[in-house]
Amino acid sequence: MNNPNFAGQGVYIIKVKGHIDEDWSSWFEDMTIATSYAEDGTPVTTFTGQLNDQAALHGVLARIRDIHMPLISVNQVELDSKDDP
Numbered sequence: 001m002n003n004p005n006f007a008g009q010g011v012y013i014i015k016v017k018g019h020i021d022e023d024w025s026s027w028f029e030d031m032t033i034a035t036s037y038a039e040d041g042t043p044v045t046t047f048t049g050q051l052n053d054q055a056a057l058h059g060v061l062a063r064i065r066d067i068h069m070p071l072i073s074v075n076q077v078e079l080d081s082k083d084d085p
Contacts (some may be wrong), residue, residue, distance in 0.1 A: 003038050008054030012047070015072040016064055019043040022071065 014031075022033040031049030038044050047064075051057050057074075064071060 007049075008057050009052055011077040012057060013073075013075045013077055014047040014060065014064070015074075016047075016069040016071050017042060017072060018045060018069045020045050020069065022055065026047070028063060029056055034036050045069070061074075 021079045027032050031047040034046050036044050
């Protein structure tokens with residue numbers, strides 16, 4: 001990443017293959033958990049939420065790894081200033 005001021009804080013959308021129940025939210029930094037299905041019928045779980053720094057992001061990714069869910073994508077979402085808390 002070319003931004004020297006990047007601290008990792010922001011809203012992230014993380015997608016993985018497989019299904020995980022939304023009751024696991026507290027284990028994943030209280031991110032919102034939703035399951036949808038790919039065109040081939042494969043379940044896709046999406047984690048969405050605010051993370052405070054890169055350590056929190058890496059923690060979520062490590063937990064995803066630990067339960068053997070294949071990672072599809074990780075995206076940081078840019079919010080409009082009107083959307084900021």
